[in-house]
Amino acid sequence: MSLRCSAARSLPALGLVLLLAVLPFILPGPFYIAIAHQILIYALLALSLDILVGHGGMISLAQAAFLGVPAYVYVGLSARAGLSPLPAALSALAAGTALAGLFGVLALRARGLGFLMITLALGQVVWGLAYRWVDLTGGDNGMRLSARPRPFGLDLGRPIPFYYFVSVIFLAALFFLRRFARSAFGASLRGTRDQPRRMAMLGHHVFRIRWLAFIYSGFLGSIAGVLFALSFRFISPQTMTLQQAAEVLLMVILGGPGTLAGPLIGAVIITLVKTVVSSYVARWYTVLGLIFIGVELFLPEGLVPGFARLRRRLGAALLARRRPA
Amino acid sequence: MSAALELRGVSKRFGGLVATREISLSVMPGERHLLIGPNGAGKTTLFNLITGDLAATSGAIYLFGADVTRLSTRARVHRGLARTYQVLTLFPHETLLHNVVLALLGMERGLHGVWRPLSRRIELTERALSALTAVGLAPSAHRIVGETAYGERRRLELAMALAQEPRLLLLDEPLAGLSREERERVRSLLEKIPRSVTVVMIEHDMDAALAFAERITLLDRGAVALCGTRAEVAADPRTREVYLGV
Amino acid sequence: MSAQFWLIQTLNAVAMGGLLFLLAAGFSLIFGLMRVPNLAHGGFFMLGAYLGATALDENLPFWLAALAAALGVGLLGAVLERALLRRLAGNEQGQVLATLGVAFIIADLCLMTWGGNPLSLSPPAWLMRAIAIGGFFFPAYRLAVLVLAVLLAVLLVALMEKTRLGAMIRAGVDDREMAEGVGIPVSRLFTTIFFLGAALAGLGGVIGGPILSAYPGLDTDMLPLALIVVILGGIGSIGGAFVGSMIIGFIYNFGIALFPNFAYVILFLPMIAALLIKPEGLFGRVPQ
Numbered sequence: 001m002s003l004r005c006s007a008a009r010s011l012p013a014l015g016l017v018l019l020l021a022v023l024p025f026i027l028p029g030p031f032y033i034a035i036a037h038q039i040l041i042y043a044l045l046a047l048s049l050d051i052l053v054g055h056g057g058m059i060s061l062a063q064a065a066f067l068g069v070p071a072y073v074y075v076g077l078s079a080r081a082g083l084s085p086l087p088a089a090l091s092a093l094a095a096g097t098a099l100a101g102l103f104g105v106l107a108l109r110a111r112g113l114g115f116l117m118i119t120l121a122l123g124q125v126v127w128g129l130a131y132r133w134v135d136l137t138g139g140d141n142g143m144r145l146s147a148r149p150r151p152f153g154l155d156l157g158r159p160i161p162f163y164y165f166v167s168v169i170f171l172a173a174l175f176f177l178r179r180f181a182r183s184a185f186g187a188s189l190r191g192t193r194d195q196p197r198r199m200a201m202l203g204h205h206v207f208r209i210r211w212l213a214f215i216y217s218g219f220l221g222s223i224a225g226v227l228f229a230l231s232f233r234f235i236s237p238q239t240m241t242l243q244q245a246a247e248v249l250l251m252v253i254l255g256g257p258g259t260l261a262g263p264l265i266g267a268v269i270i271t272l273v274k275t276v277v278s279s280y281v282a283r284w285y286t287v288l289g290l291i292f293i294g295v296e297l298f299l300p301e302g303l304v305p306g307f308a309r310l311r312r313r314l315g316a317a318l319l320a321r322r323r324p325a
Numbered sequence: 326m327s328a329a330l331e332l333r334g335v336s337k338r339f340g341g342l343v344a345t346r347e348i349s350l351s352v353m354p355g356e357r358h359l360l361i362g363p364n365g366a367g368k369t370t371l372f373n374l375i376t377g378d379l380a381a382t383s384g385a386i387y388l389f390g391a392d393v394t395r396l397s398t399r400a401r402v403h404r405g406l407a408r409t410y411q412v413l414t415l416f417p418h419e420t421l422l423h424n425v426v427l428a429l430l431g432m433e434r435g436l437h438g439v440w441r442p443l444s445r446r447i448e449l450t451e452r453a454l455s456a457l458t459a460v461g462l463a464p465s466a467h468r469i470v471g472e473t474a475y476g477e478r479r480r481l482e483l484a485m486a487l488a489q490e491p492r493l494l495l496l497d498e499p500l501a502g503l504s505r506e507e508r509e510r511v512r513s514l515l516e517k518i519p520r521s522v523t524v525v526m527i528e529h530d531m532d533a534a535l536a537f538a539e540r541i542t543l544l545d546r547g548a549v550a551l552c553g554t555r556a557e558v559a560a561d562p563r564t565r566e567v568y569l570g571v
Numbered sequence: 572m573s574a575q576f577w578l579i580q581t582l583n584a585v586a587m588g589g590l591l592f593l594l595a596a597g598f599s600l601i602f603g604l605m606r607v608p609n610l611a612h613g614g615f616f617m618l619g620a621y622l623g624a625t626a627l628d629e630n631l632p633f634w635l636a637a638l639a640a641a642l643g644v645g646l647l648g649a650v651l652e653r654a655l656l657r658r659l660a661g662n663e664q665g666q667v668l669a670t671l672g673v674a675f676i677i678a679d680l681c682l683m684t685w686g687g688n689p690l691s692l693s694p695p696a697w698l699m700r701a702i703a704i705g706g707f708f709f710p711a712y713r714l715a716v717l718v719l720a721v722l723l724a725v726l727l728v729a730l731m732e733k734t735r736l737g738a739m740i741r742a743g744v745d746d747r748e749m750a751e752g753v754g755i756p757v758s759r760l761f762t763t764i765f766f767l768g769a770a771l772a773g774l775g776g777v778i779g780g781p782i783l784s785a786y787p788g789l790d791t792d793m794l795p796l797a798l799i800v801v802i803l804g805g806i807g808s809i810g811g812a813f814v815g816s817m818i819i820g821f822i823y824n825f826g827i828a829l830f831p832n833f834a835y836v837i838l839f840l841p842m843i844a845a846l847l848i849k850p851e852g853l854f855g856r857v858p859q
């Protein structure tokens with residue numbers, strides 16, 4: 001029974017792997033393949049944010065910094081200092097993770113909405129630095145990466161190899177997060193979300209648990225950041241605006257915090273809507289604002305948990321109908 | 326031998342309101358100590374001061390001879406302190422077993438892993454199950470807390486505290502709101518707590534509390550009105566005075 | 572650098588502090604009473620600036636343009652509270668994210684209506700000159716901004732300390748449950764406070780127009796400043812908002828003048844210091 005159980009649980013994962021594998025052959029051209037890998041990058045960022053929002057109950061508006069800072073470090077070290085891709089990428093991950101540690105120390109002084117305000121302020125500091133420190137960042141003009149690397153002869157400059165490169169990293173991160181959610185640490189983190197004082201009374205180090213959640217979240221987000229730099233080969237303060245942070249948060253909240261599928265589905269919907277809306281009218285931010293308000297009014301728990309509840313209710317209704325027979 | 330718990334002149338003020346006033350109290354290892362007093366006497370505040378949920382305005386708190394006044398709640402727990410709550414603070418969306426597992430995880434030193442699934446830590450599950458068995462909840466181990474009866478949750482509180490193998494256990498009204506049947510059940514569980522555990526209890530059920538306690542402290546308006554053996558406190562006119570307002 | 576430089580910068584700093592006070596006072600009151608940081612507050616400020624620019628284009632006198640913009644933005648705030656935030660009562664997280672949504676919509680509609688180029692607002696003609704004090708020349712408009720901010724601060728403190736409405740607001744900020752318990756209609760105060768806070772922000776936008784001008788992104792430039800002022804000054808305190816605004820006005824102005832690369836970092840240092848030393852703010856109480 002446990003075998004069948006785990007097989008049933010792995011079914012969606014297997015489906016996702018298959019879907020990602022065949023997607024380049026279904027999609028009509030490189031433009032769509034590029035959108036597909038961008039969705040995966042944003043989904044990875046959303047999943048990293050969900051460690052804080054879904055598992056930790058900490059709503060952060062600073063996650064765009066983990067897209068931008070590692071991207072700046074990677075592009076800066078590659079294009080300006082001439083570092084080769086691997087050390088540049090590792091430095092970028094280290095920088096993003098260290099930044100997460102710093103953000104955690106500062107933001108965790110406050111709880112709830114105070115926390116949200118501080119993360120917003122921290123996000124703006126990083127944006128402001130990128131925007132104003134022109135000598136280092138190129139200011140509003142941003143920085144450019146000349147070409148994607150070619151590890152082991154694999155030409156990441158071509159759309160399909162790069163898509164598979166992103167897919168493999170995304171799946172690895174997803175697998176990690178699945179383990180994370182079921183681990184002792186994941187359980188403790190959700191405990192601090194639901195009953196922080198009780199957790200302290202049970203002997204848990206609440207601050208340390210939350211701070212480590214920042215570290216994990218920042219590390220995963222930084223992976224998305226390096227992929228972002230490789231994908232667009234360009235980085236500017238635009239990547240770290242409040243709007244960008246809010247978009248990622250919306251992906252999590254729309255899809256459903258605390259689920260693996262939620263942030264992924266949220267990223268798919270938001271990125272597709274953004275791409276479609278932007279290509280017809282220039283009013284994306286109005287649409288983004290309306291989605292925010294709509295989700296809060298009508299779908300506060302998010303799509304995935306909302307859908308699961310609907311299904312349970314339908315299932316119970318069917319059972320109830322069958323029972324008298 | 327040093328006391329399991331010692332309070333020296335502990336006061337707590339909230340702005341102008343004095344919640345506890347110069348409380349001094351000493352509980353010896355193995356003792357069953359009862360805190361009584363009318364509502365608002367400062368009993369639960371005193372528990373919160375002992376656990377570190379609240380910081381004392383003045384005075385000092387010692388656990389097993391060590392000054393813990395400035396230590397965090399967590400540090401006090403790792404020195405052998407555990408408590409149950411009057412208002413239940415469980416994890417309502419999780420199973421009973423998971424609640425106890427969280428209590429066990431809290432006692433582990435070092436970092437929790439992010440890779441190994443919790444469900445594969447067999448020894449943790451077994452210890453949690455045996456803690457639940459001890460309070461008669463093993464059959465309900467996999468039910469969600471939110472779907473269980475009030476009496477079962479009270480016993481779960483006890484199981485979580487006992488699973489931590491404390492040396493000093495604070496029980497905040499463990500019998501409150503229970504049916505006669507459940508009350509007997511919890512009473513017999515309390516009787517079975519080994520003597521290696523010191524127990525301080527707040528309880529309004531006088532029959533049960535008096536049968537359980539050896540020494541009693543009477544609190545009134547945030548101060549110790551009386552402290553002595555069961556017989557002394559029961560015989561003292563001030564007990565009647567405080568309780569009945571005679 | 573000459574004495575003239577330092578004096579002018581100091582005046583610029585207090586003028587900026589005055590503008591920040593108009594922005595942060597309402598933000599702080601809304602946060603204190605409703606427990607919700609209104610993330611559309613920067614948008615209110617920007618909308619005020621744009622409305623003021625349009626009113627000035629119609630040749631309205633400056634004071635009337637300022638009044639009209641304040642009234643318009645105030646009404647928008649009241650409507651938002653009634654139509655949106657009230658539906659999310661009890662869900663504070665939902666309320667914050669809804670105000671974030673509103674902020675995006677305001678920003679986008681401003682961009683659509685007024686375009687991407689900055690609009691400058693001219694101050695009233697009688698203030699377009701320099702005043703000589705002790706041999707130094709000061710721009711009259713900035714002095715006027717400071718006077719107005721001090722005047723409004725005094726008025727607001729009087730409103731809070733001397734009137735029945737103020738007493739009810741203070742009670743609600745101190746302890747909402749208690750206030751409701753003694754029969755103060757706290758939730759009816761929400762609309763009032765949202766109107767007042769939004770109107771002050773809108774007024775700040777017009778008053779600030781001649782200094783900052785109206786441009787896309789003014790909202791996200793101002794919102795973090797309001798956050799820092801409130802974190803520094805404490806939540807729900809008018810006096811705290813005033814002192815916090817002046818501190819930030821100084822740091823912002825001198826930071827930009829002396830270390831343009833790091834203006835933002837320098838700006839956030841006091842916030843970080845305040846958090847580490849006194850998490851509830853210099854004048855604030857610990858929020859419940």
